[in-house]
Amino acid sequence: MGDKPHDPVTGSVDERIAGTSGDRKIFNSSGNTVIYGIAVLSGILIIVNGIIGTFDVFMRYFFNSPTIWVAEISIYLVIASSFLPLAYVQLKNGHVKVDTIVNWLSPRTALSLEIVTTILAIVYCLVIDWQGAKMVYTSYLTSETSPTLLRVPVVIPQLFIPLGALCLTVQLFRFLCKLIKTMVSGKGEGPGPDQQGATTGNAHKSLISGPILIPGIFLVLLFVAFVFLKVKVYIGLLLLFGLLLFSGIPVAFGLGLFGVFCLYFLFGGTAMLVQVPVMAYSALDSSITVALPLFVLTSIVLREGGIGARLYRFADVLVRHLPGGLGIASVLFCCLFAAMTGSSVAVAATVSMIALPEMLARGYDRKFCIGLMAAGGTLGILFPPSLPLMLYGSMTGESLGALFMATLIPGIILAGMFCIYVAVVAGGDKNVQRLPRASAKEIAVATKNAAGGLFTIVIIVGGIYSGIFTPTESGSIALVYSIILCCFIHRTVKLDGLLRSTLEAIGVNAMIMFIIIGANIAGQVILMSQIPANLLTLIKESAVPVWAVIGMINIFLILMGGPLEAITILVITLPVLYPLITGLGLSGLWFAVIMMINMELALISPPEGLNLFILQNIGKATANEVSRGVLPYLAVIAVFLVLISVFPAITMWLPSMMMAK
Numbered sequence: 001m002g003d004k005p006h007d008p009v010t011g012s013v014d015e016r017i018a019g020t021s022g023d024r025k026i027f028n029s030s031g032n033t034v035i036y037g038i039a040v041l042s043g044i045l046i047i048v049n050g051i052i053g054t055f056d057v058f059m060r061y062f063f064n065s066p067t068i069w070v071a072e073i074s075i076y077l078v079i080a081s082s083f084l085p086l087a088y089v090q091l092k093n094g095h096v097k098v099d100t101i102v103n104w105l106s107p108r109t110a111l112s113l114e115i116v117t118t119i120l121a122i123v124y125c126l127v128i129d130w131q132g133a134k135m136v137y138t139s140y141l142t143s144e145t146s147p148t149l150l151r152v153p154v155v156i157p158q159l160f161i162p163l164g165a166l167c168l169t170v171q172l173f174r175f176l177c178k179l180i181k182t183m184v185s186g187k188g189e190g191p192g193p194d195q196q197g198a199t200t201g202n203a204h205k206s207l208i209s210g211p212i213l214i215p216g217i218f219l220v221l222l223f224v225a226f227v228f229l230k231v232k233v234y235i236g237l238l239l240l241f242g243l244l245l246f247s248g249i250p251v252a253f254g255l256g257l258f259g260v261f262c263l264y265f266l267f268g269g270t271a272m273l274v275q276v277p278v279m280a281y282s283a284l285d286s287s288i289t290v291a292l293p294l295f296v297l298t299s300i301v302l303r304e305g306g307i308g309a310r311l312y313r314f315a316d317v318l319v320r321h322l323p324g325g326l327g328i329a330s331v332l333f334c335c336l337f338a339a340m341t342g343s344s345v346a347v348a349a350t351v352s353m354i355a356l357p358e359m360l361a362r363g364y365d366r367k368f369c370i371g372l373m374a375a376g377g378t379l380g381i382l383f384p385p386s387l388p389l390m391l392y393g394s395m396t397g398e399s400l401g402a403l404f405m406a407t408l409i410p411g412i413i414l415a416g417m418f419c420i421y422v423a424v425v426a427g428g429d430k431n432v433q434r435l436p437r438a439s440a441k442e443i444a445v446a447t448k449n450a451a452g453g454l455f456t457i458v459i460i461v462g463g464i465y466s467g468i469f470t471p472t473e474s475g476s477i478a479l480v481y482s483i484i485l486c487c488f489i490h491r492t493v494k495l496d497g498l499l500r501s502t503l504e505a506i507g508v509n510a511m512i513m514f515i516i517i518g519a520n521i522a523g524q525v526i527l528m529s530q531i532p533a534n535l536l537t538l539i540k541e542s543a544v545p546v547w548a549v550i551g552m553i554n555i556f557l558i559l560m561g562g563p564l565e566a567i568t569i570l571v572i573t574l575p576v577l578y579p580l581i582t583g584l585g586l587s588g589l590w591f592a593v594i595m596m597i598n599m600e601l602a603l604i605s606p607p608e609g610l611n612l613f614i615l616q617n618i619g620k621a622t623a624n625e626v627s628r629g630v631l632p633y634l635a636v637i638a639v640f641l642v643l644i645s646v647f648p649a650i651t652m653w654l655p656s657m658m659m660a661k
Contacts, residue, residue: 032091035085035087035088035091035167035171036088038084038085038087038088038167039085039088039503039506039507040499040502040503041084042080042081042084042085042088042506042510043081043297043499043502043503043505043506044502045077045080045081046077046081046293046294046297046479046502046505046506046509047297047479047483047502048077049074049077049078049081049290049293049294049476050294050297050475050476050477050479050480051476051480052070052073052074052476053070053074053290053294053472053473053475053476053477054476054477054480055067055070056070056071056473056476057469057473057476057477061468068148068149068150069149069150071287072146072148072150072152073150074290074472075157075284075285075286075287075289075290076152076156076157078284078289078290078293078513079157079160079161079281079284079285080157080160081293081506081509081510082164082284082289082293082509082510082513082514083160083161083163083164083165083510083513084160084163084164084167085164085506085507085510086164086165086167086168086510086514087164087167087168087170087171088503088506088507088510089507089510089511089514090168090171090172090175091171092507094507094508094511095250095251095252095253095511095514096250096251096252096511096515096565096567096568097248097249097250097251098245098246098248098251098254098563098564098565098568099248100246100563100564101246101247101248102114102246102247102248105214106210106211108183108211109210109211109214110248111179111182111183111211112183112211112212112214112215113214113215113218113247113248114179114248115176115179115180115183115215116215116218116219116247117247117248117249117253118172118175118176118179119176120244120249120253120257121172121249121250121253121257122169122172122173122176123257123260124253124256124257124260125165125168125169125172126169127260127273127276128161128162128165128256128276128277128280129162129165129166129169131273131274131276131277132158132161132162132165132276132277132280133162134274135158135161135162135274135277135278135281136155136158136159136161136162139153139154139155139158140153140155157281158277158281161277161280161281162277183211218243218247221239221243222240222243224239225239225240225243226240226261226265229261229262229265229266230265233266233529234529234531237262237529237531240258240261240262241258241572244257244258245568245572251515251518251567251568251571251572252511252514252515252517252518253518254518255515255518255519255521255522255571255572256276256517256518256521256522258521258522258525259276259279259518259521259522259524259525260273260276260521262525262528262529263275263276263525266525266528266529267525267528275524276521279517279520279521279524280517280520280521282520283394283513283516283517283519283520283521284513284516284517286394287400287470287471287472288390288393288394288400288471288472289394289513289516290472290475291385291390291400291471291472291475292387292390292391292394292475292509292512292513293505293506293509294472294475294476294478294479295341295342295385295387295390295460295475295478295479296387296505296508296509296512297479297501297502297505297509298340298341298456298475298478298479298482299340299341299342299343299346300501300504300505300508301479301482301483301486301493301498301501302340302341302453302456302482302485302486303341303346303350304486304492304493304497304498304500304501305482305485305486305487305490305492305493305497306486306490306492307340307452307453307456307485307486307490308333308337308350308351308354308453309354310446310449310450310452310453311333311336311337311450311453311454312329312330312333312351312354312355313446313449313450314336314446314447314449314450314454315329315330315332315333315336316329316446317438317442317443317446318332318438318443319332320435320437320438321434321435321436321437321438322423322427323423323424323426323427323428323434324422324423324424324425324426324427324432325434325435326355326358326359326362326364326435327359327364327368327369327372327422327423327426328419328422328423329355330351330355330359330372330373330376331372331376331379331415331418331419331422332415332419333351333354333355333376334347334351334376334377334379334380334415335379335383335411335412335415336453336454336457337350337351337380338379338380338381338382338383338386338411339383339384339385339457339460339461340453340456340457340460341380342380342381342383342384342385342386342387342389342390343380343381343387344377344378344379344380344381344566344600344603344610344611345377345380345603345610345611345614346380347376347377347379347380348373348374348376348377348378348380348611348614348615349377349614349618351373351376351377352373352377352614352615352618352619353618355369355373356369356370356373356618356619359372362432362433362435363429363431363432363433364426364429364431364432365429365431366619366621366625367625367628367629368425368426368629369619369629370615370619370621370625370626370629370630371626371628371629371630371631371632371633372418372422372629372633373611373614373615373619374603374604374609374611374612374614374615374626374629374630374633375418375604375611375630375633375634375636375637376418377603377611377614378600378603378604378611378637379411379414379415379418379600381566381596381599381600381603382407382410382411382414382593382596382597382600383407383408383411384403384404384407384408384460384461384464384471385404385460385471385474385475386404386407386596387512388566388567388570388596388599389403389404389407389592389596391512391515391516391567391570391571392570392574392592392595392596393592394516395516395519395520395523395571395574395575395578396574396578396588396592398588398589398592400471400472401464401470401471402589402655403589403592404461404464404465404471405464405465405654405655406589406590406592406593406651406652406654406655407592407593407596407651408461408465408654409650409651409653409654410593410597410640410644410650410651413640413643413650414597414636414637414640417636417639417640418633418636421632421633421636425632452485452489452490453485455481456478456481456482456485459474459477459478459481460474460475460478463477483498515567515571518571519571519574519575522575523574523575526575526576527575527579531576532575532576532579532580532583533579533583535576535580536579536580536583536584539580539584546584546586549580549584550586550594550645551645553577553581553594554594554598554641554645557569557573557595557598557601557602558598558601558605558638560573560602561598561599561601561602561605561609562602562605562606562607563607564602565602565603565609565610566599566600566602566603566610567599569598569599569602570595570599574595577591577595578591586648587648587651587652589651589652589655590644590648590651590652593644593651594641594644594645597637597640597641597644598641600637601634601637601638601641604630604633604634604637605634606623606627607623607627609630611630612626612627612630615629
């Protein structure tokens with residue numbers, strides 16, 4: 001396991017625990033005030049998006065006067081708040097990477113390879129810069145406007161793409177200079193995470209050394225991949241994809257570069273590169289991308305405001321008298337907090353900090369507690385508003401509301417399975433203290449204290465399932481409500497806390513959006529290469545049973561969950577698997593739940609499960625202790641995966657009922 005894992009949805013473990021209070025020091029010491037200012041402005045744009053979305057709902061329901069401008073302006077604000085702070089994400093070392101192989105390299109070898117991959121990242125950004133500027137100039141010459149009633153010149157939102165990419169390019173050049181300076185100085189260490197080093201603190205002993213040999217082999221293999229693209233296309237595609245994925249380059253850059261190289265070598269050379277900024281723009285031009293930053297900031301504000309502790313006390317008084325009551329309360333809390341945050345690591349970190357000390361004090365086995373905290377955190381992506389589920393929707397075009405409906409019943413079933421396991425194991429442990437049933441007064445007090453947080457769930461889940469709000473509108477209202485709740489009602493979030501929250505949210509949002517852009521470019525190339533269509537034809541001609549295909553897909557995803565983290569699995573497999581699944585006549589909604597369950601397994605699968613890092617960090621546990629603790633829960637989730645695979649109706653019943661209304 002690595003020392004400082006990074007959650008692709010909610011930031012690094014250290015950031016989740018300590019927040020972003022070091023931002024001011026970093027920016028003041030390094031003079032990056034412009035980047036800091038852009039990040040703050042981008043965070044304000046997310047809040048503005050929430051305000052105008054709430055205004056739209058208010059005008060429609062109370063005055064029967066819906067706005068005609070909110071939907072369009074919201075998308076423009078998302079494009080701006082996603083592209084402009086990309087340099088901030090780079091400065092904070094906030095990109096997701098697959099460092100499974102890089103961690104085995106010596107520091108100096110990893111540093112030299114990072115120099116090469118950083119140059120490739122700069123190439124990708126330069127393509128976006130140049131082609132994006134050409135796109136903007138063309139729109140300016142043609143005076144193109146939006147097709148809506150507002151008739152906004154498209155040059156305005158399009159301009160954010162080359163501007164954001166330019167800022168990122170400059171920051172990458174600065175980073176490259178630091179890497180080269182470090183290499184020349186002979187120290188053999190990167191600049192450090194807070195200075196943007198990405199190669200320090202390798203998780204494994206340095207077994208592979210060769211500062212020139214390893215990058216040289218990488219470049220030779222990259223050239224071989226280019227050659228194969230001309231003579232053996234599928235071999236070239238596989239080799240190119242694997243090289244970029246496992247080289248240590250951030251996933252967003254790797255996916256984008258894969259698309260750029262394929263567009264150049266397979267589909268028309270330089271002339272096809274004009275499609276890169278067009279694909280980038282279209283990837284963010286959807287209602288799902290509007291919803292995502294709203295829910296991200298909502299979850300961070302609620303966490304900053306200490307809502308988790310209130311919810312946990314509420315769950316505790318409800319079930320503490322049951323066998324394994326405190327453990328069941330932890331599962332119940334995970335469900336409640338998941339319905340507010342949509343993030344597995346947010347849930348795991350919060351429940352661990354609150355519940356772990358209390359469970360240990362009441363006699364629960366330490367290994368049992370650690371496994372429960374890690375596994376309970378996985379519920380964060382199975383309940384709406386699941387952030388990975390939003391990523392799935394943005395990549396596939398599936399209805400976000402329908403996706404949220406499809407995951408609710410499976411989430412409740414899995415939580416129930418966890419509770420049964422806890423009741424059986426902890427209930428039979430004589431060392432575990434059983435507390436008396438809470439009095440009506442205790443329940444009333446806990447309910448009153450937790451009412452503010454519970455109402456957030458009513459807004460998000462109740463609003464969506466009742467049809468009162470769209471998912472985007474529920475995100476807007478939840479954001480405005482969470483700020484009012486934490487800043488003005490509970491007064492647990494001050495101005496500096498709100499600033500930390502917006503900075504953290506903007507870093508997470510920009511990172512995710514850049515992954516979506518890279519995945520969109522790579523996905524288009526995969527479709528153009530006819531890979532899903534040819535794979536579907538092969539399966540149909542070979543008469544492989546559908547159940548066997550599903551079984552093989554699940555096994556493949558489970559195996560990938562060991563070396564890769566969950567979000568990476570999603571973005572690299574979905575462009576191939578989704579067309580295959582729908583081509584076989586299966587539901588994309590059902591497959592979304594299958595993907596989320598496999599991501600849950602990846603989150604607690606050794607050695608790279610992010611939730612394992614969380615418990616190792618917070619619980620001060622060893623890697624072996626954490627891994628052994630989650631084994632029973634891996635078995636429970638695996639049984640649950642079989643259940644959902646065999647009985648798709650579990651996922652499809654609620655969406656079909658809601659859509660029939």
